[in-house]
Amino acid sequence: MLARLPAGALKNVAALSGARSTSLNAARSLPRVRFASSSASSSSAFESFTNSRVTLASATLLTVGSIAWYANLYGTLPFIGEVHANSPAEEGLHPAQYPWSHGGLLDSFDHASIRRGYQVYREVCAACHSLDRIAWRNLVGVSHTVDEVKAMAEEVEYEDGPNDQGEMFQRPGKLSDYLPPPYPNEEAARASNQGALPPDLSLIVKARHGGADYIFSLLTGYRDPPAGFEIREGMNYNPYFPGNAISMARVLFDGLVEYDDGTPATTSQMAKDVVTFLNWAAEPEHDERKKAGLKAVILFSALTAISLYVKRHKWSIIKSRKIQYNPPSSH
Amino acid sequence: MSLASTFYNTLVKRNSVFVPAIFTGAFAFSIGFDLGITKLWDTWNKGKQWKDIRARYVEEQ
Numbered sequence: 001m002l003a004r005l006p007a008g009a010l011k012n013v014a015a016l017s018g019a020r021s022t023s024l025n026a027a028r029s030l031p032r033v034r035f036a037s038s039s040a041s042s043s044s045a046f047e048s049f050t051n052s053r054v055t056l057a058s059a060t061l062l063t064v065g066s067i068a069w070y071a072n073l074y075g076t077l078p079f080i081g082e083v084h085a086n087s088p089a090e091e092g093l094h095p096a097q098y099p100w101s102h103g104g105l106l107d108s109f110d111h112a113s114i115r116r117g118y119q120v121y122r123e124v125c126a127a128c129h130s131l132d133r134i135a136w137r138n139l140v141g142v143s144h145t146v147d148e149v150k151a152m153a154e155e156v157e158y159e160d161g162p163n164d165q166g167e168m169f170q171r172p173g174k175l176s177d178y179l180p181p182p183y184p185n186e187e188a189a190r191a192s193n194q195g196a197l198p199p200d201l202s203l204i205v206k207a208r209h210g211g212a213d214y215i216f217s218l219l220t221g222y223r224d225p226p227a228g229f230e231i232r233e234g235m236n237y238n239p240y241f242p243g244n245a246i247s248m249a250r251v252l253f254d255g256l257v258e259y260d261d262g263t264p265a266t267t268s269q270m271a272k273d274v275v276t277f278l279n280w281a282a283e284p285e286h287d288e289r290k291k292a293g294l295k296a297v298i299l300f301s302a303l304t305a306i307s308l309y310v311k312r313h314k315w316s317i318i319k320s321r322k323i324q325y326n327p328p329s330s331h
Numbered sequence: 332m333s334l335a336s337t338f339y340n341t342l343v344k345r346n347s348v349f350v351p352a353i354f355t356g357a358f359a360f361s362i363g364f365d366l367g368i369t370k371l372w373d374t375w376n377k378g379k380q381w382k383d384i385r386a387r388y389v390e391e392q
Contacts, residue, residue, distance in 0.1 A: 106372070106375050106376075108372070108376040108379050110379045111384055112379070115384075142381055144388065145385070148388065287380070291369075294368060294372070295365075
């Protein structure tokens with residue numbers, strides 16, 4: 001079935017053997033009869049259809065395509081069973097897709113939201129989570145003015161030194177300092193959180209499946225465990241967390257912070273703002289990247305169109321030429 | 332003179348004109364293109380960027 005001769009190849013063989021068979025013995029004439037019947041004119045259209053490479057290629061494509069489509073739709077291959085040790089609940093509920101203000105291909109971050117999100121991080125999350133990839137200066141021109149950031153940095157004491165006596169000393173923070181961590185080291189962080197380590201949040205949006213959607217769902221998804229779900233003392237039920245039992249309790253409640261722009265601080269508003277802030281922290285280049293991407297798409301499509309046109313232009317001579325051969329009149 | 336031959340005679344004929352014309356052309360295009368894209372970007376993202384909300388927080392000396 002797989003190796004196909006070009007359409008009509010059999011017919012030629014039949015004609016050839018038919019022409020010669022008169023001088024050959026009876027055994028050689030047997031194939032001629034078969035070939036003759038298979039090349040009857042009534043079935044030749046059907047034959048050339050089944051023998052064509054295009055038919056073979058499209059049948060293959062259809063088969064592979066429908067299997068790939070099935071696998072994409074249902075996540076498994078058809079007719080092949082699978083066994084999982086985890087139930088879907090243990091892998092965590094899939095978060096819904098939220099319409100983030102920076103979701104589209106050309107959408108920048110909502111910087112007012114980043115500013116509110118910083119406030120939520122500072123007043124709530126910073127009690128347990130560090131953000132050690134972000135320096136004070138990174139906030140300048142993103143969510144705060146220079147003066148505001150300088151004032152915020154100065155409220156924090158940093159250890160510096162050594163001075164000319166060889167001693168370390170405390171000084172107020174500068175723009176170049178990184179945001180202060182809540183705990184001096186990992187052991188202290190675990191000791192204060194019943195053994196669970198609150199992860200650094202700098203890259204958390206990139207570090208979790210579902211990104212911003214997941215963290216929003218996690219922060220707003222706390223509820224009572226379903227009947228029969230055993231939960232250890234000090235753990236909290238959250239359907240979005242893999243395993244469903246998380247050490248971090250619900251931290252966001254309506255009215256927990258007071259926004260300076262007057263936005264009502266509901267739980268979901270704070271969650272949205274802090275996730276937008278964390279998304280910025282993970283992708284500070286986001287706005288510039290999308291803008292550069294737009295430029296690149298426009299420029300490269302123009303260049304592609306130009307080079308396709310130039311190729312056709314240059315090849316037009318070769319494609320349209322005719323070669324004429326005049327045989328010599330005498331030899 | 333047709334447009335094409337005017338173009339050829341003024342810009343392309345002499346290399347001493349052609350090369351600087353390419354350089355200045357590239358320079359002018361990149362600035363113009365950048366201005367256009369920035370305009371589009373700022374219109375699309377009106378009210379969301381820092382420069383749109385900055386005025387609320389700066390204190391003029």
